[in-house]
Amino acid sequence: MCFPPFVSVYHKRLESPSHAEPKQNRVGKSNLLSALRLIFDPTLPDSARQLGLSDFWDGLEEPSADDKIIVSIEVQEFEEDMDILALLTDYRLDNDPQTVRLTYEFRPRADLVGNPTTEDDYEFVCYGGESEAKRFGHELRRRITMDVLPALRDAEGDLANWRRSPLRPLIENAFRDVDREELQEISEAIEAATSKISEFDEVRSLAESIGELFAEMSGPKQDIKPCLGFSPTDPARLCRNIRLLIDEGLRGINDASLGSANLVFLSLKALELRQLIVENRRDYTFLAIEEPEAHLHPHLQRSVYRHLFESVQEGEEGESPLSVFLTTHSPHIASVAPLRSILLLRDTPNSGTKGCSTASIELTEPEEDDLSRYLDVTRAEMLFARGVILVEGDAERFLVPTFAKTIGKPLDFLGISVCSVAGTNFHPYAKFLTGLGIPFSIITDWDPRQKGAPLGYSRAGKLIRMIEMSQKGAVSAKVDAAIKNPDYDEFCVFAEEYGIFLNDYTLEVDLFKDEFGPFIIETLREGEFGPIRNGWIEEWESEPDTVDITKLLSLVDAIGKGRFAQRLAARMGELVPPAYISQAINFVADLV
């Protein structure tokens, strides 16, 4: 979902439990769009703005006189464009001239006595600022408009139907200035072609029999005089017969694949919007596309929406007066969306759906760049996860799901993703997940050193500090002391409270010492090493205590950590994982 440049805060007000929000499906993506439509969509009739009792949140037992549905949009940075300023200036907040608020409210009628019982007891108002006297309506929606392309739309059907076709406004516009006389000529040419067609005896007799049969059935008064031809020849209607053709004119659009039809639909719509803006019929447009991934294969999803996002970000003259909202399940689209424009809707057990925006997470520029690069298609999956386990590398990424299955916590089933940060820089990812409110745990190596404190010790300490800062805004003296605690065992227990789970050395070594030795030996053998290195393997097999950490890791590296882990995972069967891994899995599983 992409935030418009001038809408920086969006909220459905939920300050008290009595403020319910409309909620119709699982997490409420369509809900969010419906809510926006109540405010901005000029094609929505007032009868649709009059909601119903069923639109109250399911968690509410029975709507009482105090229950209202409130949708508020706050807008900032609206002063640049004079047209937008003229439209919105009256709706500023009473104590903040830089913020405009537009509110839709559905509530029991003002003159109602007692609790509302039927839908007729409700009314809706749309007002700006903090005074109900400042009503807004079509005048505003006409110029600051929301267009919705619904999910699973019938693009083909719409393209074929003149009234609904996004081609219609474009064609009508293009034909406005076409010379009438030239149209007349074309129309005559069509007429000539049509009469040529009916010169064929076969065609003429077919047309005649249609006509006769119709006249017999309808009687002379109702006769519509049917005949056969290419298109009606009235010059004024000529443009309606223009069709969008594909394959250089060989085929009609209804022969195109569903994906292409959708793409054509989207391009036409975008063109129409551009025209409306150029002709000053609109000042701002919210284009909402529901589940745009439908019918588009992954490469197209990425290229189409990357283009859309880029064209929104770089308007030709300064800021573009277009905001695109996409509601999506597609990691492909999430991976090309600007990092700062993601709004995550999550189901919470007690208070309905909660929205978390990436715009409000405090990230440094390098962190932001790092994350943007990181959120490729596989990792963008993180955004759709109910919980995330962050790990250092591919080894853990292959092993953790297997371990999870062993301890009865199948990750796919629980909606938990394992994401590798390819290294030990957990910081930006942990910050990002904390900001979005996605439960996560971190599995990281203790990495002891010859001299000085183990690397895992300071790494975990920094992470704890960051999580404290993000959640509480400050690090208390107590936490600070716990971070500096020289007792490593106590420190590790403390880190677990933050979802950070540490081992004793590194993954492979810990596994070796934790009953996985025989499987590791077996896997190492597949490396087909020379006599010296095979000698080490033999020795460790007979005397596991003699294992040399450096040598073990060099063999694993030679095979490749990821490949080693994959093979190990395949053979280790039902063996219980080391405690720190089980704990990390359970930590997240308990929170989702």
Added chain:
Amino acid sequence: MAAELRRNPGQWAAYNSTGHCIVLAGPGSGKTKTLTIKLARMLSEDVDAPRGIACITYNNECARELEQRLDALGVEPGGRVFIGTVHSFSLTQIILPYAKLAGLDLPDGFRVATLHEQRGALQLAFERVIGGSGNPNDLSFSMGNYRRSILNRDSEQWRTTNPQLAALVEAYEEELRAHNLIDFDDMPLLAVKALKNNQWLQRAILAKYPILFVDEYQDLGRALHSIVMGLCTGIRLFAVGDVDQSIYGFTGAHPDLLQRLAEREDVETVKLRFNYRCGSRIVEAAQYALGEDRDYQAPEGAEEGTIFFHPRAGAYEQQANHLFSTVLPAALTRIPGVLFGDVAVIYCVFRSIATGIPI
């Protein structure tokens, strides 16, 4: 319609003006017609929706007349076009939408005081500031004038010109506020205050009304003048007025403000020289009477009009007597249907000559 303006060079120049334009025009010169046609043109050529034009008139009657004339040109008020007095502009465009935000310190749910309530507030203020047995209503007129002519309350001028009136005004306004009230004179003053203190509000007004029309500028007082001159830079102004026609000087209007505006360098000043209402000789004679040459003319081919001279020496009473016994009845018989109430008498000394005469 525009073609009609072409014959009159002044009107045509005003119609084609591209920047600030001040039209100085005597009576009967077609200035309201020029204003309405120019407004309709600018609305269709110079301002695109959703922005609009504000047109400020001296009173509601003028506003209605303008509305009717614009309606005939296909311009409907409401939405993009504001037509109304400076009071209603201040109230509906500035005070009501931004009362809280602009820091006007108005009580919640304030309303406009009735005459009765204004008197009550003045009574209380009078008791606080002056006291004694005097009639506070005697001060109402000079208080209002003081309030309208010195806008800057923080200035030395406000405090020292008449300290008693300054204190009375402040007490009076406090009493109004204590009763959730504002009065008519408050409206433009509050609007000026709001604009002065809030840069964003100036920009907001400019966004909504990039063009401001003012009719009868000479009668509109200092508050509007300061809005026009300093506060809303960027707004294109089209003002019409006549320094000789200020009939509301006693309410705080300052015809010299129009003169000063007309002298600004960035302003195109257009004079409408033709008087379509009077005969050529009358137009000529009027300038003698005024004692200043305004270069007014009747259009070519206009009637000459007739001037009757009745030289009369003697005292004021004798002149008055002659006027009512001989001159007026003769004039009324010459033009059937004219009543006493349709006749204006201009006398060289300000003094009521109508005492005791039923009109």
